[in-house]
Amino acid sequence: MNLEVGFGGLAVLIVLLLLRLPIAIAMGVVSLGGISLMYGTRTALGILTSGPYEFTASWALSSIPMFVFMGYICYYAGITENLFRAVDRAFRRFNGGLGVAAIGGSAAFSAVSGSSLATAAAMGRIAIPEMIKNGYKPGFAGAIVAAGGTLGTMIPPSIIMIIYGIFTETSIGKLFIAGILPGILSALMYSLTISLRIKMNPGLVDAGYAARNAPAGSDAERTAAAGSILGIWPIVVLFISIMGGLFAGLFSAAEAGAVGAFVALVIAASRREFDRAAFANSVVATLQTTASIFLIGIGAILFTRFLALSGVSDYLTTIIIGLTGDPVLFIIGVSILYLILGMFIDPIGIMLLTLPLLYPILLDLNVDMVWMGIIVVKLLELGLITPPVGMNLFVIKSTMPNTPLEHIIRQVIWFVIADLVMLAILIAFPPISTFLPSLLK
Numbered sequence: 001m002n003l004e005v006g007f008g009g010l011a012v013l014i015v016l017l018l019l020r021l022p023i024a025i026a027m028g029v030v031s032l033g034g035i036s037l038m039y040g041t042r043t044a045l046g047i048l049t050s051g052p053y054e055f056t057a058s059w060a061l062s063s064i065p066m067f068v069f070m071g072y073i074c075y076y077a078g079i080t081e082n083l084f085r086a087v088d089r090a091f092r093r094f095n096g097g098l099g100v101a102a103i104g105g106s107a108a109f110s111a112v113s114g115s116s117l118a119t120a121a122a123m124g125r126i127a128i129p130e131m132i133k134n135g136y137k138p139g140f141a142g143a144i145v146a147a148g149g150t151l152g153t154m155i156p157p158s159i160i161m162i163i164y165g166i167f168t169e170t171s172i173g174k175l176f177i178a179g180i181l182p183g184i185l186s187a188l189m190y191s192l193t194i195s196l197r198i199k200m201n202p203g204l205v206d207a208g209y210a211a212r213n214a215p216a217g218s219d220a221e222r223t224a225a226a227g228s229i230l231g232i233w234p235i236v237v238l239f240i241s242i243m244g245g246l247f248a249g250l251f252s253a254a255e256a257g258a259v260g261a262f263v264a265l266v267i268a269a270s271r272r273e274f275d276r277a278a279f280a281n282s283v284v285a286t287l288q289t290t291a292s293i294f295l296i297g298i299g300a301i302l303f304t305r306f307l308a309l310s311g312v313s314d315y316l317t318t319i320i321i322g323l324t325g326d327p328v329l330f331i332i333g334v335s336i337l338y339l340i341l342g343m344f345i346d347p348i349g350i351m352l353l354t355l356p357l358l359y360p361i362l363l364d365l366n367v368d369m370v371w372m373g374i375i376v377v378k379l380l381e382l383g384l385i386t387p388p389v390g391m392n393l394f395v396i397k398s399t400m401p402n403t404p405l406e407h408i409i410r411q412v413i414w415f416v417i418a419d420l421v422m423l424a425i426l427i428a429f430p431p432i433s434t435f436l437p438s439l440l441k
Contacts (some may be wrong), residue, residue, distance in 0.1 A: 008309025066257030070112030106148030120149025139407030300352030342383020
């Protein structure tokens with residue numbers, strides 16, 4: 001064991017992250033430097049040669065670019081905009097109906113995007129201008145979409161769940177199924193938060209809101225409403241194609257990505273909006289996103305090897321289990337750690353940074369890894385909207401450059417509170433996460 005080198009590497013990593021060095025590069029540099037100190041440069045180069053290949057050659061990871069591609073196809077084909085219009089028609093008469101529609105649209109788009117950032121970016125460009133035009137204060141509108149975007153991590157298919165499943169050797173199919181009920185409950189919690197906020201502070205939506213919610217009376221308006229609701233069919237077809245096939249055992253989670261991308265491409269090809277330029281944009285965006293995810297994954301693999309070789313993982317496992325043998329207390333401690341890290345580091349980076357340390361402890365405590373996966377996802381969702389470095393906040397800010405970031409942060413705090421309540425519910429009632437997966441054969 002080389003604990004001095006191991007803990008020294010952790011300290012150097014923290015310093016590099018505070019200096020804003022990309023997490024993939026920081027983990028790679030620390031890992032290779034530490035292994036070189038312990039076992040020599042040749043060993044470090046050998047691990048650098050084999051580690052990245054072993055990670056990227058994983059069959060399960062092939063689903064990531066496919067799910068990302070599926071989401072971008074839907075965006076560039078105009079399916080996202082039609083989706084928001086349909087949900088808007090369904091909820092426009094409710095208190096805070098347009099905000100609830102933004103949450104509903106985010107939830108539905110999450111079922112084909114797999115990414116919180118993609119969901120926030122897509123819905124931000126569509127829903128925020130509509131809300132502002134209809135009387136919503138810009139900060140409130142931005143906070144709603146920032147929170148709704150986090151559903152892209154929980155509602156399947158989820159890229160975070162795929163990576164978690166690979167690193168913890170947990171069934172990705174079960175993780176996908178497990179995310180359905182928590183995802184729906186999170187969307188309902190956000191919708192309730194919107195309604196309560198408007199009741200508490202009616203000034204968040206001005207007088208134009210009342211006119212906006214006047215019930216549709218004419219036959220033409222009813223026909224338009226029915227037509228827009230029918231426009232949601234591509235999302236329904238995609239979700240049933242993916243989740244129905246997984247639940248029925250027709251294909252694996254890795255194959256589900258290819259099925260979803262193919263179905264999305266067929267649907268998009270039938271739409272006039274999806275031309276050669278839109279297809280090219282989808283491919284380029286997919287390549288950029290996938291490359292970023294894989295680079296972070298490679299850094300995490302190297303860091304995992306470094307911690308194992310230094311003995312830090314085994315040492316911390318022994319210490320923590322000695323302090324508490326109660327899985328719930330341990331998970332509460334992990335939650336506090338994730339909430340702190342979420343203020344400064346991106347979600348994939350947090351997960352891949354901490355899993356090498358936490359996974360052995362979770363196994364020794366006999367924690368259900370599907371349940372823990374949902375807890376981790378909810379914690380990562382919180383990090384996306386937790387200042388000062390909540391990624392969704394900056395994505396939303398980029399879509400509304402004239403709105404100060406502080407205005408969005410001031411309103412998003414209420415959604416952070418809603419997420420904390422939801423987290424407590426998920427910890428207190430594990431069957432919410434484990435019931436549906438238990439039905440799988």
